[in-house]
Amino acid sequence: MLNVNSISFGYTEKMVLKDLNFTVGKGEHLSIIGESGCGKSTLLKLVYGLLQPADGTISWNDKQVLGPDFNLVPGEKYMKYLSQDFDLMPYTTVEENVSKFLSVFYPEELQERTEQLLEMIEMEDFAKTKVQFLSGGQQQRVALARVLAQEPEILLLDEPFGHIDNFRTNSFRKNLFNYLKRKGITCLVATHDMDDVLPYADQLIVLKDQEILAHGTPKNIYRHPKDLYTASLFGEVNVVPIQLLKQYAKINKSILVYPHEFQISEKSGLRVRVKKSFFKGSHYLHEGLTDDGETLSFTSRESLKPETKIYLNVALETINARIA
């Protein structure tokens, strides 16, 4: 188990992270999200031992991770960190880059493992291509296979699909996260992409103002966002006074409503005039104006003409869940 215990850190006197505490079990997937500059990469570097915490300890199975003050060559053997720099050998082939870390004493196994890893990154056809001739996204995939060839117990990934196009990302992401689960490799992923988080992460940490603002399962944090900051990390969100939705309500409070949580009615509810519509593939996202001049985002399956008047409603159970 990875144990991060009261970690604080600053590059200067100003702290970037303050008193962080969490644990990650063997084979678990933890995602770290938060606005740009909130300290996601810094946290991964601390866990890897590249930075020295000002306070606190980090340990893996009760063995302390030593930072650069105590470790001449920072980084632990059982842990791999894939940063934005890929650290590949450009003048050798994809195959050689990956197999370099496999044992040469078992040539058959070496060949099989290399093929397995190339299949996982969907680069079988590039086995004999020199890395210098690959695109950024392809290099990122090779870097990942190379790291996995070293069979780490923990893998730290910083924006792992940042250079890979959407077309590839979906299948590659699925291959990778399934592979890590199968092998029982613990992984910590710093990301902006909710498609990395919602389907795969066992735990989610939201960072803000040096601290952990929310910590739980992705489902729980998504369904019960603590505040606008957290909800906004998942996409568009509305802040709606309850009295606008239920006039009889005595509570003078606002709740967070995701666009798809509005139900559209032609008869009753909160009256809105459609202003703009955006085609999103599976649905339309609309911007509408209430009689009070508030802009709300909501979705529908069908297109809506500008200036159409419709009524929005939110299920009582959603309202109750958000008030709580």
Ligand SMILES: Nc1ncnc2c1ncn2[C@@H]1O[C@H](COP(=O)(O)OP(=O)(O)OP(=O)(O)O)[C@@H](O)[C@H]1O
């Ligand atoms: N080497 C450094 N020296 C000084 N300050 C740094 C250094 N690296 C990062 N910082 C600062 O520390 C803070 C956290 O940076 P970090 O890169 O960890 O954020 P992040 O959440 O990973 O951002 P992003 O999502 O944009 O990658 C930022 O304010 C950044 O400017």
